Amino acid sequence: MQSPTDDDRMFDAIVLGVGGMGSAACLELARRGVRVLxxxxxxxxxxxxxxxxxxxxxxxxxxxxPDYVPxxxxxxxxxxxxxxxxxxxLLLPTGLVLSGPPEGETIRGARQSAELHRLQLENLSPEEAQRRFSGLIFPPEHAVAFESGAGTLLVDDCVRAHxxxxxxxxxxxxxxxxxxxxxTDGTTVQVRTSGRQYQARSLVVTAGAWAKDLLKQAGLPLRVLRKTVCWFPLRQPRLAADQGAPTYFYELPHGTFYGFPSLDGTTIKVAEHSGGDPVDDPATVDRELHPSDLVxxxxxxxxxxxxxxPDPVRHSVCLYTVTPDQHFVIDTHPVWRNVVVGAGFSGHGFKFCPVVGEALADLALEGTxxxxxxxxxxxxPALRG
Ligand SMILES: Cc1cc2nc3c(=O)[nH]c(=O)nc-3n(C[C@H](O)[C@H](O)[C@H](O)COP(=O)(O)OP(=O)(O)OC[C@H]3O[C@@H](n4cnc5c(N)ncnc54)[C@H](O)[C@@H]3O)c2cc1C
Structure with a gap:
């Protein structure tokens, strides 16, 4: 953005990767008055x-x-x-309707978190849900739960805002x-980019799908998955956010699927949370839409x-970086305490960006x-097995 001078090369903290988590970490560090790149x-x-x-x-x-709730x-x-x-x-209060087997991971887990942390979660029969959320079908054998405080984050605007x-x-x-x-020698970090060399007291690695290679010494078992999301045209505008339509998440025998109410009044975004094709090199991932993505x-x-x-009007390819237990990695580097890791957000991390930024800033500046x-x-153990 600006041309560098020699003064620009020494920082309190460098954030490697300015996507969802990195942009939040940059803000959190800058807010504390330290020199951050x-x-x-x-x-x-x-x-x-x-x-x-x-x-x-x-x-x-x-x-x-439930430990994610705080x-x-x-x-x-x-x-x-x-x-x-x-x-x-940045956040539209659309609410979220969950539909799944009564003893399935989704309904059971959501109810457990709600109970433990006294959260508002309405239990509905499929018939009640059907009456309330016309435009969606709920299988009669499912249990349904509605979280009115859930919502939709406008992801591009969120990153830009951070x-x-x-x-x-x-x-x-x-x-x-x-x-x-x-x-690093444990005190100062040297960072080499295409053409420049920088120094900092600490390094925050928030490199998303590229984290594994940049953190070789940490030996994190991260896998990258290619995910396709599609926008399907609506026959009628009942599923529009401004008509009160919710976001929705279904646990089905063959996988988990979710979608959003229409933000433009004419299309809805729908995707599968389960599955995904393994990716070797995130930089060259296939971004075309294939029939096999659609079935x-x-x-x-x-x-x-x-x-x-059923025929989408547009699509997007996005990357999940998953850990074996599907939980995030937020910690200091196992070898270097002045290097901090925010990685493996396993397809459910975005909602946490600002609090992850706060945790990463704490670790980078205080070590705790x-x-x-x-x-x-x-x-x-899940990362060490
Ligand atoms: C299709 C899809 C749907 C999702 N749905 C949800 C959802 O509904 N709710 C939710 O909470 N989460 C959701 N997620 C997950 C969430 O979006 C991610 O967990 C989160 O965005 C990960 O952010 P990140 O900062 O780790 O990665 P990124 O935002 O990708 O940031 C990493 C950055 O590091 C940069 N970088 C990498 N290597 C280098 C390098 N060598 N030098 C400089 N820069 C580098 C990259 O270019 C990139 O900008 C979804 C994810 C996908 C793909």
């Missing part, structure tokens, strides 16, 4: 990683693990603060400058969203955090 390999807010494509679900009755309380506060600071609408706020607080962010490698999605749409037509992230550490 964010380095992004592509133009800012690009569509080649994991934080693009219109929308992301945010919810609190977390079926994946982090979600903080994330909601921070998204709201970001909206106030930037004057932008970057703008970070810069306003003094962060220096350089785009189209890939980091080639980094090293399962079309079948989901045909069975459960009668208001939508009061946020309850113990269950996301690098030494947990």
């Amino acid at each position: 964010g380095l992004e390999q592509y133009p800012l807010c690009h569509n080649r990683g994991s934080s693009h494509g219109e929308s992301r679900i945010i919810r609190k009755a977390y079926f994946e693990h 982090l979600l309380h903080r994330a909601y506060d921070l998204w709201s603060q970001l909206e106030s600071a930037t004057g932008r609408k 970057i703008d706020e970070a810069v306003r607080h003094g962060a220096l962010i350089r785009e189209s400058e890939p980091v080639l490698d980094w090293s 399962r999605l079309q079948s989901f749409v045909e069975q459960f969203i009668p208001d939508a037509l 955090t009061s946020l309850p992230i113990g269950f996301l550490g690098t030494s947990r």
Whole structure:
């Protein structure tokens, strides 16, 4: 963004990768008055990683693990603060309807989190859900739960808002400058990019699908999956966000699927959360839409969203970076305490961006955090097996 001078090469913290998590970490570090540099390999807010494509679900009755709930309380506060600071609408209060077997992971897990943390989660029969959310079909053998406080984050605007706020607080962010490698003696970190060398007291690695290669010494078992999302045209506007339509998540025998209400009044975005094709090199992932990408999605749409037509009008390819237990990695590097890792967000991390930014800033500056992230550490057995 600006041409560098020698003074620009020494920082308190460098953030490697300015996507969802990195942009939030840049803001959190800059807000604390330290000298922070964010380095992004592509133009800012690009569509080649994991934080693009219109929308992301945010919810609190977390079926994946109740320990995420305290982090979600903080994330909601921070998204709201970001909206106030930037004057932008980032979170649409669409609510979320969950449909699945009564003893399945989704319904059971969401109810458990809601009970433990006293969250509002309405239990509905499929018939009640059918009456309330016309435009969606609920299988009679399913249990249904509705979280009215859940919503839709406008993902591209969220990343842009974090970057703008970070810069306003003094962060220096350089785009189209890939980091080639980094090293540290435990006190100072050297970061080499295409053409420049920088130094910092600490390094925050938020490189998304590229994290594994940049963190070789940490030996994190991260896998990258290619995911396709499609926008299907609506026959009628009943499923529009401005008509009160919710986001939806279905647990079915052959996989988990989710979708959003229409934001433009004419199309809805639908995707499969389960599955995905393994990716060797995130930079060269296939971004075309193939018939094999469509079969399962079309079948989901045909069975459960009668208001939508089965031929999509557009698509997007996005990357999940998954850990073996599908939980995030937020910790100091297992070898170097001045290097901090935010990785493996396993297809459900975006809603946490601001609180992850806060945790990463704490770890980078203090080496510890009061946020309850113990269950996301690098030494947990699932990452060491
Ligand atoms: C289709 C899809 C749907 C999803 N739905 C949801 C949802 O509904 N709710 C939810 O909470 N989460 C959801 N997620 C997950 C969420 O979007 C991700 O967990 C989150 O965006 C990950 O952010 P990140 O910062 O780790 O990765 P990214 O945003 O990809 O950021 C990593 C950045 O690092 C940069 N980088 C990498 N290597 C280098 C290098 N050498 N030098 C410089 N820069 C580098 C990359 O270019 C990139 O910009 C979804 C993800 C996908 C793909």
